[in-house]
Amino acid sequence: MTKQSVMVSEPQTAAGINNMMEIVAKSSSLFPSMETNTDNGGYNFAIKKQFLKKLETSVAGVEKGTTRINAWVDSMRASSPPCINTAMDSDQSSWMMQHPSALNMFDEIINASKGKQIVMFLDYDGTLSPIVADPERAFMSESMRTAVRDVARYFPTAIVSGRSRDKVYNFVQLAELYYAGSHGMDIKGPTKGPKNNKTNKPVLFQPATEFLPMIDEVTKTLIEIVQSVPGALVENNIFCVSVHFRCVDEERWEDLAKQVRSVVDEYPELRMSQGRKVFEIRPTIKWDKGKALEFLLESLGYANSTNVFPVYIGDDLTDEDAFKVLRERGQGLGILVSKVPKKTNASYSLREPAEVKDFLCRLVEWKRYSRRMISRV
Numbered sequence: 001m002t003k004q005s006v007m008v009s010e011p012q013t014a015a016g017i018n019n020m021m022e023i024v025a026k027s028s029s030l031f032p033s034m035e036t037n038t039d040n041g042g043y044n045f046a047i048k049k050q051f052l053k054k055l056e057t058s059v060a061g062v063e064k065g066t067t068r069i070n071a072w073v074d075s076m077r078a079s080s081p082p083c084i085n086t087a088m089d090s091d092q093s094s095w096m097m098q099h100p101s102a103l104n105m106f107d108e109i110i111n112a113s114k115g116k117q118i119v120m121f122l123d124y125d126g127t128l129s130p131i132v133a134d135p136e137r138a139f140m141s142e143s144m145r146t147a148v149r150d151v152a153r154y155f156p157t158a159i160v161s162g163r164s165r166d167k168v169y170n171f172v173q174l175a176e177l178y179y180a181g182s183h184g185m186d187i188k189g190p191t192k193g194p195k196n197n198k199t200n201k202p203v204l205f206q207p208a209t210e211f212l213p214m215i216d217e218v219t220k221t222l223i224e225i226v227q228s229v230p231g232a233l234v235e236n237n238i239f240c241v242s243v244h245f246r247c248v249d250e251e252r253w254e255d256l257a258k259q260v261r262s263v264v265d266e267y268p269e270l271r272m273s274q275g276r277k278v279f280e281i282r283p284t285i286k287w288d289k290g291k292a293l294e295f296l297l298e299s300l301g302y303a304n305s306t307n308v309f310p311v312y313i314g315d316d317l318t319d320e321d322a323f324k325v326l327r328e329r330g331q332g333l334g335i336l337v338s339k340v341p342k343k344t345n346a347s348y349s350l351r352e353p354a355e356v357k358d359f360l361c362r363l364v365e366w367k368r369y370s371r372r373m374i375s376r377v
């Protein structure tokens with residue numbers, strides 16, 4: 001993994017993306033059903049050893065799942081086709097009709113929010129910070145930090161990330177925000193904030209603590225096995241774990257998918273999905289970024305309120321859970337950050353983090369202007 005922060009462009013075709021979405025959707029039905037392993041108080045710590053031995057001696061178990069591995073590799077490839085062709089142009093424009101730019105539709109968005117409290121939910125990677133090759137160097141710009149800080153002055157604001165809460169906090173460094181790390185499985189309220197904060201006690205919610213030893217064990221196993229795949233990187237996100245393949249040669253993807261899949265197969269209580277050149281491994285509990293959004297709205301006192309307008313901005317598959325919740329509630333809106341058409345539950349789009357920043361700044365400008373107008377009356 002390079003120590004330099006390298007910008008990585010991700011040319012993707014609409015067909016490729018839709019293909020990937022379908023493959024990912026289909027592959028979820030291939031996950032083993034959830035069963036409780038009662039050895040050793042719920043976790044089988046011998047699994048790691050058994051697994052490593054199995055890898056040394058045979059890949060028979062993996063071969064049985066050839067079709068499934070092929071689906072994963074297809075999905076990995078579909079997320080990075082070589083170029084954008086002209087057929088894309090018409091797909092792009094029809095997609096843009098369905099998911100118009102949140103900047104172009106700014107006035108409509110503001111009208112829809114009239115009389116309601118906007119609550120902001122922001123994903124981190126690919127939304128507040130550009131995608132880079134080294135996950136440790138995914139810094140957000142100082143101007144983005146200022147924009148988020150300003151937004152949080154006027155609207156309750158939460159960062160919702162796949163990263164561990166501590167890690168994403170270290171990137172954002174704003175104490176006045178809510179943070180939901182590990183795909184929403186680790187939620188903490190602000191350490192400083194507005195006086196009218198309805199909850200005096202700081203929020204702390206961790207619905208997956210029982211999985212900590214298992215995630216820790218799987219992380220260690222994954223670190224050992226990916227050593228043989230140059231460029232692969234395991235990131236411990238505390239309640240979940242990521243295996244990055246952004247810097248792995250495409251010829252090695254199949255190997256990597258097989259190895260990761262066979263580790264995860266040993267843990268029926270874990271599931272694996274694919275994000276942007278990353279495998280995400282997390283507990284099968286029914287908790288995701290959508291549930292985290294609902295939990296935060298409730299903590300803020302908006303559980304059954306019709307006077308709230310949640311806005312969620314994100315770029316990845318895991319953000320779809322939050323977009324879906326907003327669609328189902330018929331409240332607020334989702335904004336997908338993407339340069340290319342993607343199947344999404346979001347209503348609007350923004351092309352890249354720079355546009356996210358512009359959108360946040362316009363929100364702040366509008367709020368300041370409307371406050372000035374009110375104070376004049």
Ligand SMILES: O=P(O)(O)OC[C@H]1O[C@H](O[C@H]2O[C@H](CO)[C@@H](O)[C@H](O)[C@H]2O)[C@H](O)[C@@H](O)[C@@H]1O
Pocket residue numbers: 123124125126130131132133134135138160161162163235237242244246275276277278280316318
């Ligand atoms: O929910 P998010 O905040 O978007 O986190 C999702 C994953 O983001 C990170 O990986 C992605 O960004 C990296 C840095 O730009 C990039 O190198 C990688 O290829 C992307 O997948 C993070 O490192 C993961 O742990 C998160 O799960």
